[in-house]
Amino acid sequence: MEKIISIENLNYTYPESKKPAIKDLSLDIYKNEWLSIVGKNGSGKSTLTKLIDGLIEASSGTITIAGQVINEENIWDARKRIGIIFQNPDHQFVGATVEDDVAFGLENQGMPREDMIKEVDRALALVKMSDFKTRDPQSLSGGQKQRVAIAGVLATKPQIIIMDESTSMLDPDGRKTVLDLVQQLRKQQDLTIISITHDIEETELSQRIVVLNDGQIVKDGKPVDIYDLGSNLRKYGLEEPFSSKLMSIIRVTEKLPEGYLSEEELKQQLWKLHSNM
Amino acid sequence: MEITFEHVTHSYEANSPTASLGLDDVSLTIKDKLFTAIVGQTGSGKSTLVRHINALLKPTSGKVIVGKRVITSETNNKNLKPLRKQVGMVFQFPESQLFEDTVEKDIMFGPMNFGATEEEARKAAHTMIKLVGLDESLLSKSPFDLSGGQMRRVAIAGVLASDPETVILDEPTAGLDPVGRLEIMNLFKDLQEKGKTIILITHNMDDVADYADEMAVIHSGKLIAQGPPKEVFNNQELLQDDVLTLPHSASFAKELQQKGFHFDKLPITINELGTEIKQQLNGD
Numbered sequence: 001m002e003k004i005i006s007i008e009n010l011n012y013t014y015p016e017s018k019k020p021a022i023k024d025l026s027l028d029i030y031k032n033e034w035l036s037i038v039g040k041n042g043s044g045k046s047t048l049t050k051l052i053d054g055l056i057e058a059s060s061g062t063i064t065i066a067g068q069v070i071n072e073e074n075i076w077d078a079r080k081r082i083g084i085i086f087q088n089p090d091h092q093f094v095g096a097t098v099e100d101d102v103a104f105g106l107e108n109q110g111m112p113r114e115d116m117i118k119e120v121d122r123a124l125a126l127v128k129m130s131d132f133k134t135r136d137p138q139s140l141s142g143g144q145k146q147r148v149a150i151a152g153v154l155a156t157k158p159q160i161i162i163m164d165e166s167t168s169m170l171d172p173d174g175r176k177t178v179l180d181l182v183q184q185l186r187k188q189q190d191l192t193i194i195s196i197t198h199d200i201e202e203t204e205l206s207q208r209i210v211v212l213n214d215g216q217i218v219k220d221g222k223p224v225d226i227y228d229l230g231s232n233l234r235k236y237g238l239e240e241p242f243s244s245k246l247m248s249i250i251r252v253t254e255k256l257p258e259g260y261l262s263e264e265e266l267k268q269q270l271w272k273l274h275s276n277m
Numbered sequence: 278m279e280i281t282f283e284h285v286t287h288s289y290e291a292n293s294p295t296a297s298l299g300l301d302d303v304s305l306t307i308k309d310k311l312f313t314a315i316v317g318q319t320g321s322g323k324s325t326l327v328r329h330i331n332a333l334l335k336p337t338s339g340k341v342i343v344g345k346r347v348i349t350s351e352t353n354n355k356n357l358k359p360l361r362k363q364v365g366m367v368f369q370f371p372e373s374q375l376f377e378d379t380v381e382k383d384i385m386f387g388p389m390n391f392g393a394t395e396e397e398a399r400k401a402a403h404t405m406i407k408l409v410g411l412d413e414s415l416l417s418k419s420p421f422d423l424s425g426g427q428m429r430r431v432a433i434a435g436v437l438a439s440d441p442e443t444v445i446l447d448e449p450t451a452g453l454d455p456v457g458r459l460e461i462m463n464l465f466k467d468l469q470e471k472g473k474t475i476i477l478i479t480h481n482m483d484d485v486a487d488y489a490d491e492m493a494v495i496h497s498g499k500l501i502a503q504g505p506p507k508e509v510f511n512n513q514e515l516l517q518d519d520v521l522t523l524p525h526s527a528s529f530a531k532e533l534q535q536k537g538f539h540f541d542k543l544p545i546t547i548n549e550l551g552t553e554i555k556q557q558l559n560g561d
Contacts, residue, residue, distance in 0.1 A: 016422070040454040041426040087452070142319065169451065171480060171522055198454040239455035242525055242547070249551030254558050267532060273558055274537040 003064075004160060004192050005029040005052065010061035012047060012215075021047040023215040024061070031159075034186055034193040036203040036223075039212035040237020045196045048212070049162050052194075053082055066159065083153030085146065087165035090138075098140075098148050099124070099133040105156045123155040124148075126189075127181060143174025147181065154185070163195040167202055179205055200227070200238050204262075211236050228260040278344040278363065278442050278474060280307040280330055285339035287325055287498075299325035301498040302339070307491075312466065312475045314485040314506070316521070317495035323478045326495060327445045330476070331364040332357050343443075362391040365441030369448045371432030372425065380406070380423070380431050381416040387439040398438070405434035410460055426457045433461070443474040450481070462488055486510070486524040486545035496520050511542045526550040 005028070012022040022044050029035055039045050050056045052063060054075040063070045065078045095101030102120045111119065124130045127147040132140065137148060146166060153161060163182070167175040183205050186193050195206065203209050209226040211219035213236050219226060226233075230244045243263045247256055256269060287300040300322050307313050317323045328334040329341045332348050341348040346360055365387075368374065377383040384405055385398035393401070406413055409430040415423065420431055433449065446465065450458040466488050469475045479485060485492055485506050492509050494502040501520065502509050515521045523531065527543040530550055534540060538557055544550040 041457060042424045165452070169480075173522070200455075234456060237454045237456045242529070245547055246526075246529070246551055246554075249548065250554055250558075253555050263529065267529075270533060270538070270554060270558075271536045277558065 001030040001033075003028050004031045004033075004066055006064040007052075008062050008064075010048075010051065010063065011059045012051060012056065013059055014047075020059075021215050022051065022058075025215065025217060027210065027217060027220075029192060029194065031192055032186065032190055033208060034183070034195070034206040036195045036197060036206040036209045037212060038197055038200065038203060038209060038226075038236070038238060040198060043212040043237065044215040045198075045212055046164065047215070049084070049164060049194070049196055053084065053162065054079055080156070081159045082162060083156060083158035083160070084162045084164060085149050085153060085166040087168055090145070093137045093145070093148075096136065097134050098129065098137055101137055101148060102152045102155050105152055109156065119155050120151075123151040126154055126185060127151045141174060142170045143177050146170065146174070146178050150178070150181065150185075154189070158191070160192045160194065163193065163197075165197055165199075166195070168197065168199060175202070198238060200233065200241050211238075213237075224260050230260075279309045279342075280344075280443070280474075280476075281305070281342040282326075282329070283340050283342070285329065285336045285341060287329070287334060288337040298498045299334075300329075300336075303495075303498075303500045304339075305493055305500050305503060307474070307476060307493075310469070310472055310474055311490040312469045312477070312488055314489035314492040315476065315478045315495060316480070316482070316485060316492060318520075321495045322498040323495050324447060325498075327366070327447065327476060327478060330443070330445060331361050331366055333366075358391065362439055363441055364443045364445065365436040365439060366445045367433055367436050367447065367449050369451060370429075371436075371449075372420075372428035375420040375428060375432055375435075378419055379416065380418055380420050383420050383431060384416075384435045384438050387435050391439050393439075401438040401440070402434070405438045406431075408437065409434045409464060426453055429453065430461070433464075437468070441473070443476065444468065445476045445478075447478045448480065449477070450479075450484070482510075482522055482524040483526075486526070494521055507542060507545055510545050 007025060007027045010022055010025045011020055013020045037045050051058055054070060066081060068074055068078065070078050093101055094104050099120050102123055103116050106116045106119055124133055127150050129147050129151060137145060167178050170178065182193060185191055197203060203223060206223060209221060209223055210217055227241050227244060231240050233240050243261055243266045247266060250256060254273060261269065282303050282305040285300055285303045289297050289299050315323045315326060325334060329336060330343060332352060335348060335350055335352055337350055343360060343364065375383050377386060381402050384402035388398040388401050402416060403413060406416055411427060411430050420428055450461050453461065462484060465475050489506055492506050493500060494509060494515065502512055502515055510523055510527055524545045526547050527545050530540050530543045540553060544553050
């Protein structure tokens with residue numbers, strides 16, 4: 001597997017703070033991977049993304065993006081490879097219409113108008129929002145707004161997309177649409193996805209989960225291995241997945257397999273038990 | 278303190294061509310000392326509704342009765358202080374309203390504004406900071422040196438410091454991590470058990486199921502359902518129209534029904550769901 005981001009011995013302390021926000025952290029992120037970074041408020045998740053995007057500069061250590069060690073001279077090149085989708089879609093709209101909004105990043109890059117129109121259409125088609133292109137972004141639902149925000153990021157053709165709590169303000173349907181879309185785009189466009197979240201259920205589609213606590217990586221594994229921590233996840237400010245909570249209630253009297261089951265697997269098990277009665 | 282809405286209509290920009298109805302003939306009673314959740318989609322009128330309770334907004338027609346106080350379109354903006362002392366409001370992202378140079382002063386602002394002496398207000402600040410789960414040592418810090426979660430708690434402490442009888446919360450846990458959310462929700466439940474009336478605006482149906490005694494569903498400015506959560510979440514009509522989403526446990530139960538399981542009423546909390554599954558598997 002090819003590394004797209006390589007972080008080595010990274011340290012960062014906020015000015016006027018005594019405690020480091022990131023402590024000697026090393027992490028490799030691979031091309032086309034979907035990596036979730038989870039942890040409670042203050043664990044260092046957002047600091048880490050700011051460091052990756054060059055919004056703040058590390059006290060020590062290195063970040064390599066696509067083979068280049070990031071420094072002051074090449075940070076703008078590196079940043080072009082990265083798109084960020086934020087938590088609150090209302091905070092990221094600047095255009096009066098959906099298409100204006102998607103065009104914003106391209107205008108900033110000085111793209112000629114002809115090309116820009118094509119690019120905006122392409123991006124809106126990718127997120128299935130073409131029918132909405134002349135609408136006022138404020139008239140859209142939360143999930144639709146986040147799809148437009150994703151189109152804005154896709155238009156600039158990044159290799160890496162960072163989702164910073166991007167679905168935490170959406171209802172369950174909106175969340176599912178956005179996550180499924182990101183999954184599909186990852187495969188189609190060969191993107192690397194880094195999602196930052198404290199919602200364990202937002203991590204279901206990722207291939208790897210890294211748990212941060214006090215600026216350090218405390219767990220790094222496949223989703224099933226992380227979910228298997230069950231109620232121990234609370235130590236890191238995270239909630240136990242719904243299915244494992246339910247299983248521990250049912251297990252008191254019924255036989256269920258050991259280890260983590262997804263909700264779908266648990267349903268199958270329960271149906272089986274029910275039909276064997 | 279019981280709160281009653283009688284045929285309340287609120288029109289934004291009432292006399293202009295762009296007039297729009299924020300509330301449309303809402304009649305509703307919010308019972309004293311209970312935990313009531315107000316739910317509805319973004320823009321449905323939830324926030325407009327609760328802003329009438331402390332007269333931040335006044336009805337265009339109809340009236341709102343808060344304890345002994347009646348609020349109508351004629352209500353004068355003077356003399357609203359006693360009402361606002363009784364009804365504390367925690368807005369969305371309340372940390373954006375912190376402004377003093379120390380946490381202590383920020384929490385003291387409310388009580389002093391409502392006539393408490395400096396000494397009383399300081400005492401309240403020391404009590405409240407502990408109540409919201411923060412250390413007293415933070416009182417001397419600048420609120421802007423705190424983490425987002427800590428700032429949120431300070432802002433909540435500031436509202437509670439005036440000892441309001443009714444506390445209105447607009448999405449108080451948005452953006453908090455799950456453990457922080459649980460602590461804050463338990464704090465509100467605790468306050469209710471100690472005799473306060475809690476009104477919570479939320480999108481989180483699991484919180485409604487876990488904490489609320491009553492819920493009201495607002496849609497396009499109208500009240501379309503009210504009652505205990507277990508009843509409202511079992512109202513088929515609302516679910517068909519997509520107006521309401523189900524708590525996690527209820528939607529899981531609904532899927533279990535596809536093969537073999539049967540629920541007279543969908544369970545809405547994980548404990549109810551687990552108990553029912555066990556009973557059905559035991560065959561009794």
